[in-house]
Amino acid sequence: MIETRTNSITLCSFKNLMKQKEICHFVTTRMNGCSLNPYGSLNLGFHVGDDPQAVVENRKQIANSMGIPLSNFITSKQVHGDHIEIISENSRGCGSSDYETAIVATDAMITSVQNICLMVLVADCVPVLFFDVRKKIIGAVHAGWKGTVLRISQKTVMLMKDKFGSSGNDILVGIGPSIGPCCYQVDIATIVKNNNDLKEKGEIVLHEKHDGKGYFDLWATNKLQLIKLGIPEKNIETANICTSCNNSVFYSYRKENGKTGRFGVGIMLNNK
Ligand SMILES: [Zn+2]
Numbered sequence: 001m002i003e004t005r006t007n008s009i010t011l012c013s014f015k016n017l018m019k020q021k022e023i024c025h026f027v028t029t030r031m032n033g034c035s036l037n038p039y040g041s042l043n044l045g046f047h048v049g050d051d052p053q054a055v056v057e058n059r060k061q062i063a064n065s066m067g068i069p070l071s072n073f074i075t076s077k078q079v080h081g082d083h084i085e086i087i088s089e090n091s092r093g094c095g096s097s098d099y100e101t102a103i104v105a106t107d108a109m110i111t112s113v114q115n116i117c118l119m120v121l122v123a124d125c126v127p128v129l130f131f132d133v134r135k136k137i138i139g140a141v142h143a144g145w146k147g148t149v150l151r152i153s154q155k156t157v158m159l160m161k162d163k164f165g166s167s168g169n170d171i172l173v174g175i176g177p178s179i180g181p182c183c184y185q186v187d188i189a190t191i192v193k194n195n196n197d198l199k200e201k202g203e204i205v206l207h208e209k210h211d212g213k214g215y216f217d218l219w220a221t222n223k224l225q226l227i228k229l230g231i232p233e234k235n236i237e238t239a240n241i242c243t244s245c246n247n248s249v250f251y252s253y254r255k256e257n258g259k260t261g262r263f264g265v266g267i268m269l270n271n272k
Contacts, residue, residue, distance in 0.1 A: 001027065001177075001239045006065040008032055009042070014129070014174035016237045017267070023131055023138060025267040026066060027176050027239070028113035029249050035261060043251070043261025045121045046099035047077070050261060056097055059264075066117075068268060070096050073117045076106035078142045080125075083148040084159050087118065088198040098124060107147050108156045111138040111269070112164060120267035123251035124243050126178035126218045127265035128153050128216045132160060145186065148218055149195045149204065154225045168230030173223075174239065176265050177250050180242030181207055181217035184254075188214035219225040 001012045012027040033042025034057050039050040055123055063070040074087055075095035085091075087104040092113075095102025096127050103109065110130070118140040120127050126148070130139035143152050162167035179192045188206050191214075198204040205220035219238045229234055243250040251260045 001241065007061070009061055009065045011062075011065065012177075014237045015128060016235070017131060017170050017174050020131060020133065020172070021270070022136060023267060023269055024066060024175070025129055026062070027127070027265050028062055028263045029259060030251050030263055031127070031249065033061065038256060038259045039261040042263070044119075044264040045262030046092065048261055052098070060099070062264065066266075068115075068117050071099055072096070072115050072268070073119055073266070074103065074109065074255055075119050075121065076103035077107060078107050078121065079105050080144050080146040081105060081107055082147060082152045082155055084108040084110060084152070085155050086159070086163060086209070087113065087116060089113055089116075092116055108139065108141040108145070108152055110137060110156060110160055112137050114269045114271055117266045117268040119264045121262035121264055122176070122178065123262050124179040124253040126222055127176035128156075128222060129174040129176070129265060130160065130269045131172045131267065132164070132166045132170050133172060135160075135166050136194070136269060137162050137164045137166055138269055139268055142266065143218065143222060145216055145218065147223050149191060149198060151203070151225055153222045153227050157229050157231065158224065169232060169235075172235050173226055173231060173233050175222055175236065175238040177239050177241035177243050177246070179219055179244050179252060179254060180219065180240070181205075181215050183244040184216045184218065184243055185213050186216045191216065203221060
């Protein structure tokens, strides 16, 4: 990932997506915002108990530094499910400045509409961005362990193929900062209990360390699932940044015992 500072805000970008002039995208951090602890300081989530005015101010800062009106942003009410919403012009601005109007029960969004910024909010879950360079389709996915075992990234690509005729070869992917395999200790039995087929098909990466504890590799699992769908490995960039290890820069739900903010990961198709 590349770090850029604009108007006193630090934003990160994927190298592969940065080269694409038809889109803009960003990964925010928790630095240089106006929220108070435990949300300090650039919290973008309305649903975590922070002062809504502070969240609006923080979102305006991001919008200003990207040069995108906040009214062109779209967010959703994320529920760790696998519903993917195809965003049309009608939804422009939904959830941009409040929680109530956010797209209901949705963890992934795709669109072919220009000047709509799809933004997912995370703190340990993996944000995944998609861009079909040929069909000009973008996608933004929120995948925690539940979304990952539900194969939400794969399902997003399948929908891009079905609705827009995308081909795996043309899709670029950015897998953003999330809790890493270094820190994401899980109960492997629970994870594979209802998802044994994932293990059988080799579409999940769990590390069992010598201490007998299991660690879920969300990055490798999402990547593996996408490669299985025909996206070339060279098209997939992984940030390899653990939110728990880098808690001063990114929010980590687990490291902060659930009382924290959310950083944002967004993508938009520019005007032709
Ligand atoms: Zn870590």
